[in-house]
Every structure is written in structure tokens, then in C-alpha cells.
Amino acid sequence: MLADSEPFSLYIHIPYCISKCPYCDFNSHVVPVIPETNYTEALKNELDTYATKEYWNGRTLKSIFFGGGTPSTFNPKSISEILQKAESLFPFERDIEITLEANPGTVDSKNFSGYRACGVNRISIGAQSFQPHLLKFLGRVHSPEETRQALRIIRQAGFENFSLDLIYASPGQSLSDLKADLSEALSFHPPHLSAYNLTFEEGTPFYRKYRAGKIRPLPEEEEISMAEMIEETLAGECLERYEISNYARGEFQSRHNLNYWQGGEYLGIGAGAHSYKQIGDNDLLGHRWHNEENPGCYMEKIEHEGQAVNGEEKADSQKAAGEFMFLGLRMTRGISVAAFSRRFGTNPDEFYPQISDWVKGGLMEEKDGQLKLTPRGLMVANSIFVNFV
Ligand code: SF4
Incomplete structure (x- = not known):
């Protein structure tokens, strides 16, 4: 089967956050007023543009992921408009997975019922930790109680499928802190859990402090003990590790992320979003491109040109083979x-x-x-x- 007749995945980037975490190197911005209406219009216009391209036209969608930034800063009305536009251009598979990322401080019960009503069927919530001193160190603005409340709201709104993110190996974290985080996370019976070790990414305030010797990462043996504790504890709760940092019960593996790791095609819309397509059956090396990162420039480009591509790359076989290996080997299979x-x-x-x-x-x-x-x-x-x- 030709790649261009197969279902694909759609990534939608919402680049706004209520504050910037010091370890974050994502394309996320804090602004006095989020231009939700204009940004939503730009996303819809960008979808229209891709729908006119022969390669994507009329193809079916198998997953959609609203990532960020913090997509839960947007109202259900905007999310609904974007989903309606997407479905009018690209038919949805019957069992499409539609995920929205949320942060605890931005979870309100009316909004979450609204997201569920407009078709979102999976929430990924950035809990990170339930220990106040670790949330403070990570620069997170939510409290453990807000996370607990958010998880209750998610359940009440009818989301059976949700994922909880934890960060481990923060300086100052002990094994008993981690044990308490895992125990509290598991008390909510998440069908999916992601556990990421804290990294110091170039360009972030944490990286600068690390380079200046003001933050010292945990010793490697402690990090390894934490990774072992996570895997053992989650395995005991039937959360099977299926990717380096991801664990799921039964059929709750993230279909959207599996598509990335398996080298499937995806269209990314929004500021800084990345896309990937296989060019055709004679050229299986792939073609990647990404959008303008700055949200203001992104919206301006969309208004004038209908798209906002700011760089592209056609892989040679060395690069394509490398991507195939390091993406595929992330999965335990x-x-x-x-x-x-x-x-x-x-x-x-x-x-x-x-x-x-x-x-x-x-x-x-x-x-x-x-x-x-x-x-x-x-x-x-x-x-x-x-x-x-
Ligand atoms: S909430 Fe997420 S995207 Fe926003 S600044 Fe923090 S880590 Fe980055």
C-alpha cells in the first residue's frame, strides 16, 4: 500500500503557558493575554491549506494530539472548532484517539466536560510530583492538591483514558519521595503513566545553573535505582513498560506516540510544529519540515501565505536509518x-x-x-x- 493512502496522525501545537518552567525547552510562551481566537483561526486556516495538497487530501486521521505549551488554557469552544474543521477535511477513523495535554492549575470541571463532549477522549496530565518541595524546585505553579482535584475532575468528566506524567531524578529527590509519588499516582489507577528523568537542556535556566555548578544532578547510581523502582512498582500494577519512559495497561498504549516511534506519517500544525511524510513508494527516506516557532510570526505567515514552514529536510539513507533505529529502539518491542x-x-x-x-x-x-x-x-x-x- 502506498504511504499516501494510509491513515496519518495530526499534532496541534498550543504554545501558551501560564508560567515558564525552568527546565522546559519546548516552544512555550507566557503572554499577558492569550490570543486564543486568532490562533484558533490560524490553525483552521493551516488545516485548509494542507487539505488542498494532493498528498494529504481526503486521507483518514487515526490520532490527534493537542500538545504544548498548555492546551488546557484553550476553551472547549476553540478545541471543538479545530476538531470540526479537521473532521470536515480528513475523515476520522472510527476509534480515533484524541489527546489533550493539561496542567493541574488549568483544570476546571466545565472545560473538561466540554472537551469530552467535543470528541477529546484522552487527557495527558502533567502532575510531575506530589511532593511540594519537588514541585517548587521544578518551578511548577500547581500544588499537589490541585493535581488530586484535576484527576478527580478528569474522571468525573468521563475520561476513562488518561495519562499521568511524573518527573524523577530531580536534585534533592530521595527514593522515599519517589515511592510516595508512585503510590499517590497509582491510587488514581491511571491506564497510562509516563516517567521522565529530569534532563538539563541547553538554553534553559536549569542548564545555565548546572553549568555554573549551582545545580548538581543526582549521582548516576541513584538515578538507576529510581528507574528500577519505577519499573518494578508499575509492573506490579499491570502497567507494562512499552517505551523507555512510558507504561500502559492493556490497550491503553498511546497510539499517537506509537506512530512517531514506528516511523508513521504525521502532520504538525501550529507554531514550531514538526511534520513528517514519506515522499512516495520509490523514496522511503522521508521528508521532514517544521513551522515558524514564534506564535506571532506563525499567525502572520498563515494569514498571508496559508502556511508557515520555516525549514525542511530530505533525509539521506544514513540519517533515515539512524532515525529508524533510535525511534524504534525506544520501544521495548x-x-x-x-x-x-x-x-x-x-x-x-x-x-x-x-x-x-x-x-x-x-x-x-x-x-x-x-x-x-x-x-x-x-x-x-x-x-x-x-x-x-
Ligand atoms: S507547563 Fe510544560 S510546556 Fe509549559 S513551561 Fe512548563 S514544562 Fe514547558
């Missing part, structure tokens, strides 16, 4: 050796001779045609991934 060979004309271990060393060293294994990281390999995944970029 790993990559299909046959799929790699079909696409790149050779086996992964011929393309990357280091693979045999990783297998011998117990970091990777091949089983039933899948090449994957072992539990030990998942612990040092980043040091393996650098070989693919």
Missing part, C-alpha cells in the same frame, strides 16, 4: 529486522557493525525477528542512541 532490511537494503547489523558488540555485551538482543534493547540496554539507551545520529 524494538524494531523489525525485516522492515529495516526492506527499507535500507541490508540487515541492521551490517549497517551498524557495533550491534554485534552490544548483543555480546548484553545490551541488545534479537528475538522473533525483532531487535531490541535489553533491560540493561534501556538503562544506557542514550549512550547507544548517539551512534545513530
Whole structure:
């Protein structure tokens, strides 16, 4: 089947937040007044533009993800208008997954019933921690009680599918802090949970403090003990690890994120959003592009040109193979050796001779045609991934 007749995923970026967290390197902005009406119009116009392109025209959508920033700063009316526009241009699959990211301080019961009513069927909530001292360190503006209240509202609004985000390995965090976070998170029976280790990304205030020696990351052994505690605790609650940082019960794995990791096509709209398409059946190396990051410039470009592309890249086989590996190996099921060979004309271990060393060293294994990281390999995944970029 040609890629351009298959269902695809839609990412919608809402770039506004009520405050900027010091570890955040996402395209998020704090403004005195969020220009919700104009930004919503721009998103709808951008969808119209893509619908006129032969490659996307009339194709079916399998997942939509409102990410940010903080999409829960937008009213259900705006979210509804965007979804209606999307559905009028790209038919929805019957079981489409529609996720909206929310932050606890922005959860209000009327809005969440409104999101549910207009078709959103999954919420991803940024709890991060239930310990006041860790929320303070992370610069989060919500309290643990606001998170508890948000989780109650999400349930009451009828969301059976929701995900809770935690951050671990913050300086000053102890194993008992983490234990308490996991225990409280699990008391809400989340069908999906993401646990991200804190990283110090270039350009953030945390990075500058780290470089100046004002913040010291946790020692590696402590971080590893935390990662082990997370996996053991969540496995005991039937939350299976299916990606480096993601755990789900049964069928609640994030379909939208699986599409990214499996190299599926996606259209990204909004300020700074990234898109990916396979060009055609003779060129399977992929084509990526991204939008203007500044929300004001994004809206202006959309108004005048209907789109806001600010950079693009056609991958060569080296880059495309690297992406295939580091995205696919994030999943615990790993990559299909046959799929790699079909696409790149050779086996992964011929393309990357280091693979045999990783297998011998117990970091990777091949089983039933899948090449994957072992539990030990998942612990040092980043040091393996650098070989693919
Ligand atoms: S709420 Fe999320 S997107 Fe906004 S600044 Fe904090 S980490 Fe970044």
C-alpha cells in the first residue's frame, strides 16, 4: 500500500503557558493575554491549506494530539472548532484517539466536560510530583492538591483514558519521595503513566545553573535505582513498560506516540510544529519540515501565505536509518529486522557493525525477528542512541 493512502496522525501545537518552567525547552510562551481566537483561526486556516495538497487530501486521521505549551488554557469552544474543521477535511477513523495535554492549575470541571463532549477522549496530565518541595524546585505553579482535584475532575468528566506524567531524578529527590509519588499516582489507577528523568537542556535556566555548578544532578547510581523502582512498582500494577519512559495497561498504549516511534506519517500544525511524510513508494527516506516557532510570526505567515514552514529536510539513507533505529529502539518491542532490511537494503547489523558488540555485551538482543534493547540496554539507551545520529 502506498504511504499516501494510509491513515496519518495530526499534532496541534498550543504554545501558551501560564508560567515558564525552568527546565522546559519546548516552544512555550507566557503572554499577558492569550490570543486564543486568532490562533484558533490560524490553525483552521493551516488545516485548509494542507487539505488542498494532493498528498494529504481526503486521507483518514487515526490520532490527534493537542500538545504544548498548555492546551488546557484553550476553551472547549476553540478545541471543538479545530476538531470540526479537521473532521470536515480528513475523515476520522472510527476509534480515533484524541489527546489533550493539561496542567493541574488549568483544570476546571466545565472545560473538561466540554472537551469530552467535543470528541477529546484522552487527557495527558502533567502532575510531575506530589511532593511540594519537588514541585517548587521544578518551578511548577500547581500544588499537589490541585493535581488530586484535576484527576478527580478528569474522571468525573468521563475520561476513562488518561495519562499521568511524573518527573524523577530531580536534585534533592530521595527514593522515599519517589515511592510516595508512585503510590499517590497509582491510587488514581491511571491506564497510562509516563516517567521522565529530569534532563538539563541547553538554553534553559536549569542548564545555565548546572553549568555554573549551582545545580548538581543526582549521582548516576541513584538515578538507576529510581528507574528500577519505577519499573518494578508499575509492573506490579499491570502497567507494562512499552517505551523507555512510558507504561500502559492493556490497550491503553498511546497510539499517537506509537506512530512517531514506528516511523508513521504525521502532520504538525501550529507554531514550531514538526511534520513528517514519506515522499512516495520509490523514496522511503522521508521528508521532514517544521513551522515558524514564534506564535506571532506563525499567525502572520498563515494569514498571508496559508502556511508557515520555516525549514525542511530530505533525509539521506544514513540519517533515515539512524532515525529508524533510535525511534524504534525506544520501544521495548524494538524494531523489525525485516522492515529495516526492506527499507535500507541490508540487515541492521551490517549497517551498524557495533550491534554485534552490544548483543555480546548484553545490551541488545534479537528475538522473533525483532531487535531490541535489553533491560540493561534501556538503562544506557542514550549512550547507544548517539551512534545513530
Ligand atoms: S507547563 Fe510544560 S510546556 Fe509549559 S513551561 Fe512548563 S514544562 Fe514547558
